[in-house]
Amino acid sequence: MLGNFCYSNPTRLYFGEEALGYLREELPKYGKNVLLIYGGGSIKKNGIYDQVVAILKENGKQITEDAGVMPNPTVEKLYEGCRLARENQVDLILAVGGGSVCDYAKAVSVSAYCEEDPWEKYYLRMEEVDNRIIPVGCVLTMVGTGSEMNGGSVITNHAQKLKIGHVFGENVFPKFSILNPAFTFTVPRYQMVAGFFDIMSHILEQYFSGEDDNTSDYLMEGLLKSLIHSSRIAVKNPTDYEARSNIMWIATWALNTLVEKGKTTDWMVHMIGQSVGAYTDATHGMTLSAVSLAYYRHICPYGLAKFKRYAINVWGVTAQGKTDEQIAGEGLEKMEAYMREIGVAMGIGELGVTQEMLEGIAKGSFIMEGGYKVLTQEEIIRILQESM
Structure with a gap:
């Protein structure tokens, strides 16, 4: 192998049919305000939403919901998520969904307290994060992107006809991710x-x-x-x-x-x-x-x-x-x-x-x-x- 490199991956993974139960071990590490992010509502039909919300309430969390994340998250949706995160002073972002939901959660995590336009700063100029980052956790329901264990985040700007991914550093990686293969059955x-x-x-x-x-x-x-x-x-x-x-x-x-x-x-x-x-x-x-x-x-x-x-x-x-x-x-x-x-x-x-x-x-x-x-x-x- 050529070159020099450093390898570190800080994400803690819980894998298997009982993986969701480990959410109870992770939640006490964070404050009470949780931003629950998900997509079009399929998690309500298959029961995953009810399971996650029950665990959040068990742990005394105050839940703010950010639903409707689209398959290709837009910059307008990002601004909406940032507003919700700030207004509700969230301590943890919990993404429940596939790669787009996880990508979007990471984008919100770095953008909520960005003093500039995050699209300009992170996606056009590709600058590193120098502001507060809200920690992210993921409950994965669809596979493909690997977003559950990396710093990647892709956002689409339809007005500019651009879809750009920023691969952030390990400080933006999800703190934990929960992977139950059975959650992918209904995709x-x-x-x-x-x-x-x-x-x-x-x-x-x-x-x-x-x-x-x-x-x-x-x-x-x-x-x-x-x-x-x-x-x-x-x-x-x-x-x-x-x-x-x-x-x-x-x-x-x-x-x-x-x-x-x-x-x-x-x-x-x-x-x-x-x-x-x-x-x-x-x-x-x-x-x-x-x-x-x-x-x-x-x-x-x-x-x-x-x-x-x-x-x-x-x-x-x-x-x-x-x-x-x-x-x-x-x-x-x-x-x-x-x-x-x-x-x-x-x-x-x-x-x-x-x-x-x-x-x-x-x-x-x-x-x-x-x-x-x-x-x-x-x-x-x-x-x-x-x-x-």
Whole structure:
């Protein structure tokens, strides 16, 4: 492994069917005022809301609710959450939901006491936090983002046609997260498979970088193989606990900063996908699936050795009698077949993108330099055209 790094992850995880009970151990560590954040109300239908509220009341907490967090949290919603947090002097933000809810909770945590416009400070200028941070806890109900154990927070500004993620430091990581795989059983199929591909994309964004013999690559190959195996089971039987528990754990490890160590990382699929989301408000995982194949086929010649390794070690492609290019290409073909099998979006046209949007989407795609090819705006447009 090359380079120098420090690894620390302060989030305490509780995992399993009895995980929610550990909320009782965490709550006494914080003051009485809790901001309960959740999405569109599915947690009220499946009973999770009642369980969480009962535990909060048992512990004498004063609850303020911030409901209606959308799949792509907006800057307007962020301002609303900041106002609620300040007015109610909250001591703890408890996010109950998927990655968007957890992302939003972290955004509120750093923005509530920001003396400037947090969109300008944290998402445009990408500055670090120098104000009070409200601690966050998460009860996860959908997997994909890994937001339960990292500092990432993505916010959308529709007026500016921008969707931007800020990866904050460990002072913004959730203090604790509760992961019960059974809580993910009622997620609609479309959202479930979008989450599966989000996990895969997180791993690939880190895997397709670097040329050294890196332990992180071996870890990621194992995570990918486990994800492919378990997701195929979950698509056929969404309530298979073993499969859903494996996927939940993979999602956490895919983006809790462990496997990025010693890697330069790529993240161009996310930059392009997020820009697509800013124009369409499409589900995040689907924006990633819709542009991934065109992107990876574009950069494959520049990272051929890694794409060959990916084909052999992850997809089981046999190398005998084939050129490196043929092996790498077959690996991407197997990836495409898997994507069609689980039912993710295969093109941006089906997400609502039109030809007229392509130049704006390209301009809204931040160009990253850690992968095998630093793209030009013209190359991004070509990738988008090939993704239509």
